[in-house]
Amino acid sequence: MDNRQAFIVGTGHYVPSRVLTNADLERMVDTSDEWITTRSGIKERRIASPEEATSDLCLEAARRAMEAAGWEPGDVEAVIVGTVTPDHAFPCTAAIVAHRLGLPTVPCYDFEAGCSGFIYGLIQARAMILSETLDRVLVIGAETLSRIVNWEDRATCVLFGDGAGAAAIDSRGPGGVLGGWHWGADGSMGPSLVQPAGGSREPISHEALDGKRNTIYMEGSEIFKNAVRAMRDSALMALEKEGLRREDVHLLISHQANLRIIDSTAKALNLPPEKVFVNIHKYGNTSSASIPIALDEVVRDGIVKPGMNVVLAAFGAGLTWGGMVLKWK
Amino acid sequence: MSLENRVTEIIVNKLGVKAEEVTPEAHFVTDLGADSLDQVELMMDFEDAFDLKISDEEASKLQTVGAVIGFLESKGISV
CATH class of the missing domain: 3.40.47.10 (Thiolase/Chalcone synthase)
Known part of the structure; x- marks a missing residue:
């Protein structure tokens, strides 16, 4: 066990x-x-x-x-x-x-x-x-x-x-x-990234559809600030749980929401660009799909090899965040 | 270091502009070439450097270097 x-x-x-x-x-x-x-x-x-x-x-x-x-x-x-x-x-x-x-x-x-x-x-x-x-x-x-x-x-x-x-x-x-992980959420920030209508709070109605309230509403700058800090902290706490330091990271795969958020997160983690995987130019923000798509690309392209430490970090509606260390064997 | 110098240093680091361009009247967007996300990142740097929270509403009023210095002074920030 x-x-x-x-x-x-x-x-x-x-x-x-x-x-x-x-x-x-x-x-x-x-x-x-x-x-x-x-x-x-x-x-x-x-x-x-x-x-x-x-x-x-x-x-x-x-x-x-x-x-x-x-x-x-x-x-x-x-x-x-x-x-x-x-x-x-x-x-x-x-x-x-x-x-x-x-x-x-x-x-x-x-x-x-x-x-x-x-x-x-x-x-x-x-x-x-x-x-x-x-x-x-x-x-x-x-x-x-x-x-x-x-x-x-x-x-x-x-x-x-x-x-x-x-x-x-x-x-x-x-x-x-x-390996080591971290996850958390802050519901007080929920209204800054929300699909307002379509659930039990505001069922679909003609008014909701006319107001496009069944679509994504996002306060960009608030999300940006929280995303950078939460992804940095999630990655650091996951590393700490695994007993690793940021120098031990071979590859960061962060949620692909925005290149500027990825760059800011990498900078906050002191990681050079060659250790940061980016595919946002091809797919945009695919929410929960972005990390597993990226993971499959780095595995199939042979970027990830045994002995490497990969760190995942994500942030999203909720607000939720999470990080995990993958140790390739 | 004065508050003004510390603010200038943060702006120079973030936007890659020359220190002499960072005058009190300088507007982040029209004079210093910042876009909306640069402004968000600048506010984050000020928050981290001076250990305070800047709300979106407050941030929307901080369009010039002088406005930032005035805002920080009003919060009792000194260096």
């Missing part, structure tokens, strides 16, 4: 094929490629087709993660999905995905921790495995944010994209050991 560990043994991601560039957005709202690029670092993002829902993106990402792990459907013992854009309020997206993957009737649930969702998922998976509740769990972060973006709000519509990432977590390695 003391020696029991949780390993990432396979990763996968999927993004929709439709690319929406900054030039496309220039034709939709009063914006410019230069404005978007200098303020966010985003050049293009992926948009789900009308037929694609969050579970469809999850399905492909999960298949790739299972294939990388060498898992058969019968090997999976639970599926958890972090998302703010589930197919439905119920049933859970995880069960839809499990059914379509042909899994046995394993436990499935969704959880909502905004952009910190995937790290929250890894922390849950680690706890399940170390407590001997199970041996193999599929953790997915997936979003179709394009469905809840206000496409008339030039301040926010340029920032978000769709995608999914998955990780197969196993009690047996080798792989990325789920």
Whole structure:
């Protein structure tokens, strides 16, 4: 039990094929490629087709993660999905995905921790495995944010994209050991990043739709300040729990919300640019999907190798935040 | 070091401008080339350096170097 560990043994991601560039957005709202690029670092993002829902993106990402792990459907013992854009309020997206993957009737649930969702998922998976509740769990972060973006709000519509990432977590390695972590939330800041209508507080109505209150509302500067500080502190506390210092970090994968936030976080952690992974230019902010997409890219591109310490850090609606150290073995 | 010099130092570090450009009348956006996120980061640097909180409403009024110095003085900040 003391020696029991949780390993990432396979990763996968999927993004929709439709690319929406900054030039496309220039034709939709009063914006410019230069404005978007200098303020966010985003050049293009992926948009789900009308037929694609969050579970469809999850399905492909999960298949790739299972294939990388060498898992058969019968090997999976639970599926958890972090998302703010589930197919439905119920049933859970995880069960839809499990059914379509042909899994046995394993436990499935969704959880909502905004952009910190995937790290929250890894922390849950680690706890399940170390407590001997199970041996193999599929953790997915997936979003179709394009469905809840206000496409008339030039301040926010340029920032978000769709995608999914998955990780197969196993009690047996080798792989990325789920190490020191930190997670937290501050509900007092909730109103600064919110989808106001569509839940029990403000059910969907004609008035809500007319006011676009079913779309993302964000107070950018307040979120920016809190994001930088919370990601820095989450990363530092996760490192401390693992007994590592910031000099021991080989790679930072932070939530891809905004290049300026990533740069500020890296600076606050004293990390040089070559230790900071960035793919925001390709996908924009995909909320809970951003870290597992990035993780899959660094694994498949061979950027991550045994012996490396990878630090994850995220921040999102809630407000929530989280950090985790992955020690690759 | 005076409060004015400390504020100037923070602005020079963040915006990469010359110290002589950082006059009390200098406007962050029109004179010093800051964009909205630079301004947010500047406010964060002031918060960290002087150990205080600057609300968004307060920050929106701090458009010039002199306004920042006046604001910090009004909060009893000295160096």
